[in-house]
Amino acid sequence: MLENFASLLSENGVLDDDRPIVVGLSGGPDSLCLFDLCCRIGLEVVAAYFDHSLRPESTAELQAVEKLAADYNKLFVSSRGDVRKFAREQGMSVEEAARILRYEFLFSQAGKANAQAVAVGHHADDQVESILMHFIRGSGLAGLRGMPVRQIPNQWSTEIALLRPLLGFWREEILSYCKDRNLSPLEDQTNRELIYWRNRIRLELIPLLESYNPKIKQVVWRMSRSLSSDFAWIEDQVNQEWKDYLRWTGPGYVSFLAEALGQLPLAVQRRLVIRGITSIRRNARDIDFEMVERVIQAFKSPPATRQMDIGLGIRLFWEGELVWLAAWEAELPALDKPQFPRSLSEPVILSIPGFFDLGNGWRITACEIPIETALRTLPENDDPYQVWLGFKEIPGALIIRVRKPGDRFRPFGLGGHSKKLADYFINTKLPPRFREGWPLVCLGDEVLWVPGYTINDLYRLSGAVSHALSLTLTQIKADL
């Protein structure tokens, strides 16, 4: 067993790294065996005990474990957390709360000790039981593959690995190892709810399954190995797809290229959606299969409203070439659209000649140009980002502001008809959330130019005017 254990740690790179390893030591047979093995192969071990405050005996246990670490001449660290209180506060099960507090403690200790890994004592029976529990609760590949031997548990650390080096050994082997080595395990300190579930699986379900196939435990264990390699392969590829198809991500939102996403294999779409949802709601575990299906279905045929609530306070919506998943409360990014600065509550003056920087590299510039030049080149110019207006007299200054309720103007080319600005925007493809902050160039209250779209027909350049004003909206990319 020592040999297999050493070669497994070696395969996982543990023996090549001389930083210490934090071993979660409850004093039960599994963690005791793990601790003993780690010490025997010469690792620099830090024994870490977490008191869940779930049972009165725990103080005596802490002392016993501390003495044990001292006997081995190893560093010992411990902490105590009120699991029941935390569970109540967070509205989670005691089992879940215990798990979170315990791993938080182990990884904070690992950080302090500059450890390469945290090792815990899950064994092959735990693996089989946990897979059966996943099976019963409903799970995809991620749950059916079981616990990995080595994992970077992003929730606790992005650098320190979580190791389960006993996953290849059965409970029986561990108990007889303890006996052979004269180790005296304490009673396992696990909370009752977990014991209740595990016991039902262990005493009812597994014996029934064994009556069908006496080797059921080996069979499930092997299944987990085979599904693990499938899972690892898929994850590698999904990591790549995530990079390739994700466009924007930030607090509470992600967006993808809608068309490309819809053409990916179903398995990839499902996973990208799940990643998107978990990046928005980090504590959402076991995301509902039906929710994901609804999203995938909507990729195929988006609703007429181009927006839907998918649950968990998340909306799905389409914007141009992008499809977004976003928390309702999230503030979405401005992308590369010109927007009047949110920090300003009042309109700003645009001198002539002069310019105003909107932020994000966008600049509006105004200057007079010779009327002859303007008239000569006008027919060639249909760029809505660079327009020329005609005046009898050049105004002293213009105003830049966002839209106001009741704004109207006469869009160029509509025969001089006046239109509500709000209605005009509806006919553009500009996503609604950008209309609010869209910069408008005005003379007094009158909208002269909707940059990027059109000018006011009253100010079109013609032989009837004597002065020409050039207005441009340009973006200087920050990274150029």
Add this chain to the structure above:
Amino acid sequence: MLENFASLLSENGVLDDDRPIVVGLSGGPDSLCLFDLCCRIGLEVVAAYFDHSLRPESTAELQAVEKLAADYNKLFVSSRGDVRKFAREQGMSVEEAARILRYEFLFSQAGKANAQAVAVGHHADDQVESILMHFIRGSGLAGLRGMPVRQIPNQWSTEIALLRPLLGFWREEILSYCKDRNLSPLEDQTNRELIYWRNRIRLELIPLLESYNPKIKQVVWRMSRSLSSDFAWIEDQVNQEWKDYLRWTGPGYVSFLAEALGQLPLAVQRRLVIRGITSIRRNARDIDFEMVERVIQAFKSPPATRQMDIGLGIRLFWEGELVWLAAWEAELPALDKPQFPRSLSEPVILSIPGFFDLGNGWRITACEIPIETALRTLPENDDPYQVWLGFKEIPGALIIRVRKPGDRFRPFGLGGHSKKLADYFINTKLPPRFREGWPLVCLGDEVLWVPGYTINDLYRLSGAVSHALSLTLTQIKADL
């Protein structure tokens, strides 16, 4: 139900194809419901009944089903097979034998009717039960995903699809459909062994699982949908890898690029190995996990002998850049190596000038060349496929043959030492199986030239000889 059924068939392209569909009709509720639904949506249905000869009532059932098809005004075909006898002959379970004979019948009828598909009545409960059975027996993704709705069952047909359009409906729904439609199902004609197993799952296992999670059936059904999309994605990619890394395939063997294979993700290696094994032993189902693991392990560190028996009468061996999986009895391809024709049992004469075609485009040519030319260009020529030998007198003819026990010669550059040909070959990298048929150019019994390797030092070209003989081995590729 009719609507969901129609849209499912439409998604699977069935309604766009006006060829008939063969429905496996046992007369039980599932197949009856399926038959009725197919008729109602206007498909051209052929009702097909297979009598397993397992129960005395089957003749009466056949008549009842025939009458039913007549009532619907549909074509009816039937056949009878002795399942017990076939099972005995093939050494398989009655269940497996029944399955094989039934599908053989259905697909042969589908071929005759130029049908687009064979439809069978598996429903959601069957799906859950079959996944649980796979789980118990041990299975990877392929089994846990359950039965696909649509599949090209290569074993029976590479063109006609096998459809299971009821997989989305529960037994309850089917029974109440039959009731609503006034359909009177016969008792399901299934063999007892299968009933025994299914009943244990249905009456023992599922109720126990439901006591943990009342929605267990829905959970398993959803799991199968999610794993199906994973499986489909992986299969697509493995199809591609199979094309990319497979080098040779034929009756009883496959070979891959050894180095490239070893660098593929574990999940892909596993699947390529399984495909390789099933392509060699077509009837091997449920290939042993441990066997596959042994092969993968050997890719990492090949045994010193470069060959191992992996079970099922298959050996794994390495040859140059290739790794082979081959039945021990398989005749391996000659690749592009020159080999003396197997069809010839005697040596052949090589005239001077003259040539001999070995087959596969390989040709050995002999002709005299002026001694001055030969001596002048000799130092530049170190191509073992084109050699010049020196003679006091040009022999009348040479002989081409394969090696004989006891062959010895003096390899060029070894200071004139005589060596056993067998030992010489061992030092080359020529795979052993090509040594047997390697062509040798001889004068009488004496080996003059081992084409591609070296000449006999006694016949080296030098100032002491007066005649030069040019020998070449060339390959004209058939496709050029």
